[in-house]
Structures are given as structure tokens and as C-alpha cells.
Amino acid sequence: MVLAREEARWWLVSVPVRVATLLVAFLAVVAGTVFMVVHFLLGAGGPATVDFTSAASGGQVNVVLQEDAQNSVSSRPDWVSYFVQDPQTKQWVHTTLFKVPANTRVNMTILGYDGCTPLRNNFFSQVEGTIGNTVSLQQFKDTGKPLGPARNYSVVNAWSHCNVGHTFAIPQLRVFVPVASPNAQLSANSLCGDSPCTSGPYSLEKFSFMTPKSGGEFRWQCFVPCGGGFLDGNGGPMQTIGFMTGFMTVAS
């Protein structure tokens, strides 16, 4: 029996080796946990948050977005995407996270460079939750010349004239805004191909809404199924923060 036990010891490792192995395994678990927390929870390496709180004055703040058919700044160049303009540098930031003050009138401007896609539910053609329940809309040619004067609309019919490219919606605040596309025939022929777009036909849409009196995180999203290549257009950019959905942080 003694001999058998001694023979069996050939596979046993020394105490220092066992301790070292345990230590390495422990450190690997700790490193994995730290990576998960930093990368996914704290958002390190994710889309940046554009801060508009210091740009607010007189109870108002101006926020400018653009939506493009593709993007040249990510590992998913074929994904449709929003961009946010930094209020200080005026540079376009590839993100869908922005911060605004509480109890403030947000004057939103959206430049629509992407072509039209009929809505799945045309109810979202209706403007809801903006001040006056309308948007101001003007379409431009690729030469920069307007196709007509800016007009106010309470409905931008996505199924008529192929008018809507995407939507900007903050459901918890009941803000639902159809974002017009450039003229259908123009965008079909000369859509902007390099984002953030500075050329090509586009629509210019303006509207305002009030932020709540207290702070919080409010998700916003597009209701056009614009995730091309995904089942019913609902995957990809539709479900990825930094592309067609994000958060509006309201600072109290």
C-alpha cells in the first residue's frame, strides 16, 4: 500500500507550483472582472458623451445631429448612423450619447443625409412631443440650394413622396419626430458617400422640446427598421449605441 501511494505521487506538483497556479487563476478572474466592468459598464472605449450643459443659456440649448446612410469612422462602415456635433469645436462626433441640462428647451437641428425608407408603422410619421407638435423642414439639393422654403409640418408622411429617412424618438418623454430624407429622386442618384457628410442632398429639420425638471437617463432610438441585412431591419445599428440608438442624459 505504501509503495502504491508513492508510485502515485509522480503526478503531484509541489506546493509552490500549486500556490502559483492558484494565484494566476485568481488574477485572471480579477483581470476579467475589471475588464468587464471598465469596458462594458463604465463604457471605457465606447462612444463618447457630448456635453451640451455648458453651452446652454437663457434656459435653452442648441443640439445638432446628422444621420448618414453609412459611416467612414467605425468598423461597421455599412451601418447607418447618427453623429452629434460638439458645441465647442463644431466637429462631428460618432456617438449617440449627449448631455443636456434639466428643465431646458432643447432646440434640435437634424441634418438628414440618408435616403428614405417607408416606416413600418406610418403612425410615426406624426410629430409628437415637440413644442407646437410641429417640425420645421426644408430640403436641399446637392448644390446646397433649397428646394423650397422652410415650412412647419405636423405630419411628414413616410409613405407619400418617400419623405422619411429615420425618426428621432425619446419614448419616455413621448417625443416622436420623423426625420425627413432628402428628396427621393435626388438622394437615389447622389447620396452622400463619405461621413460625416458635408455634401450631397439633405434635409434640414428643426424642432424644440423641453427636458424634464429632474435629471435622468432617457434612451432615444430610430423607429425606421434601418438595420440593413438584419432580420426585418431590426438588428445591427438599430440595437447598437453609437449608431441609431443612444441616451440623452439630463443633468439636474
Added chain:
Amino acid sequence: MAAQQAAPGQAEPRHGLRIFLIWLVLALAADLVIWFVWAPHMPPGDMTDSARHQQFDIAVLSVTGAPVILAVWVYFAYALIVWRRRPGDEEDGPPIDGHTGISLGWIIGTTVIVLAAFVFGTVELVVPAGAGAGEGPAPIWKISGITTTAWTPGTKDILQVQVIGQEWWWIYRYPQFGGFESTQLYLPKDTPVEFHVTSLDVIHSFWPYRLGVKADANPGVDNVAYTKPEQLGPFVVRCNELCGIWHGAMYNAGNVVTQAAFQKWATSVQAKEQQDGLIAALPPYALTYDPTVIPQLGKDLVKVTGITGGNGYYYSGPQAGTPGPPVSP
């Protein structure tokens, strides 16, 4: 063991009677507390007839189940205390023999309980018109009322509401009011309601918890569920089927109001959407709300190469409240 517990010359205690009496007192107390104290606060409340029935069901099951659970616990505790092994007790327990009476009682008792639960469950499914659950496109148990094309307050008209799930929000359509749609679910009190639940993309689940209604929203399927609001007040509608990144945020508000208030709200929203041209821009009322309905609208279609949505089709209008017609570059 038990046979050795009694002192010499002393009769063995009547353990069965002891256990029965302890159980009887505890079971009675538990059932009284459940029925009179706990039951009125049990989910999902009593805001609608279906919710009230569900609350009653849970109360009945609790009152039925508590004595069974207590019987197990009391016997277990009694055995641990009275029949525990004493110091120096090295004897084996008495042999266990079959007992026809106990076996028969057990079989009859459990059979009665199961059959009673079957009958009770069936009645509670049928009487409140499907118990607030989705019954599919051809419901078997329909709610009492009159199906009309125009709902009138103060009558027995059934209010039809189409519930449309879409990643990630609920939209409600009222076909008896011109087919207007809303992000809010308003319902009139004391009115039979017929939900037609559907989805435009993935599977969602319509779950207005306080209404006692829960119905899957499947694309291309008309899932019918019934309820009848009996109390005024707000409620929340949630999605109860994991449906993507914002599933947890897919909830919105509802409200049960008086019939007069509902009539006023519905006609005002209908008038606004009619004036804005929205109702004209919506597809004809269809229970499944087909996402490819654009070519079915009977309008003159335009096709532009390079547009993928709707296969490149849209209609040329004119429609009220839209930007002007396409312009040549």
C-alpha cells in the same frame, strides 16, 4: 423509537390525533389570515374582471395549498421533536406495514383535490372570457357584449383596441374611431374590451399587469384577449418577451377613465389626427397590420431605383401635411 418512548406501564400517546389537532389549528389560522388579510392585496389586484378573477384564483389556491403545506411541515416538525433518537437508544424502529385505510384515503383525497382544481380552473378560464389571456385569432370564450363598428357610451358595445408591438414601443389603434393611433392606452370603465394584439417585427408580449391581461404579440398574428375595466386609474403596459436591447424600457402608460371622458379623449384625438392628415396616411384597418401594406393601399405607386425600403415603392400622393412632390435635380 416511538414504541419505546412511553414509560413502562404507560399507554403510547395518540400521535395521529395530536398531529391532526396541531395541523387543524394552524391550517385554520393560516387560511383565515390568507383569505381576510392577504387576499385583498394579492396580485394583480381587482382593476378589471379578469384581474379580479385572477386574484380570486390565487387566493383560492393559497387557501387550498396552505393546509397541505402545513400538514407536511407539522408532521415533519412533530417527527423531529417527538420521535428523535434519545441518548442510549440503539434499537431499530418498528416495522412499517401497509395500511389500506390510509392508502385509500390518500388516493381518494389527492384525486378529489386534483379533480376539483381541474373543474375550478376550467370554470375560471371560461367564465371571465379566457381569463385575460390571448386566445389566438379565433377565440373560444368571448366576452359578453355587442360587436359594433362604432362604440357608443352607455351601451353594451364592445370596445375594440388593436395593440401593435414594435421594437421598442406599444401603439394602440382604435378602429371604431376612424382607426386613429395613440401611444397611450385609454379605456372606458365598465366596458367590455376586445384587444387585438399583434407585432410588426419580433415577438413581444402585451402585459398590462393591473388589467389581468397577457397576450403574446406575434408578427402576422391577431391574438385576441378580453377584459372589462371595473375601476378608474392608471396602469402600466410592459413587454413580457425578451425582444432586444430596449426590451426593459418597452413600457408605457395606460388609464381607465369614465365612459364620457374616454369618448371625449377619443373623439379629440381622432379629430386632430384627421385634421393633420395622419389617419389618411395610415393603412386601412387590418387586424394583423401588414408591414408590406404599402402596395395594397390602392394608390398610384412610384418606384425609385436605389431605395430599398418598401422595395423602392412609395405613393405619390397628394397627401395632406407632406412636403411637396418630388423635384427633378
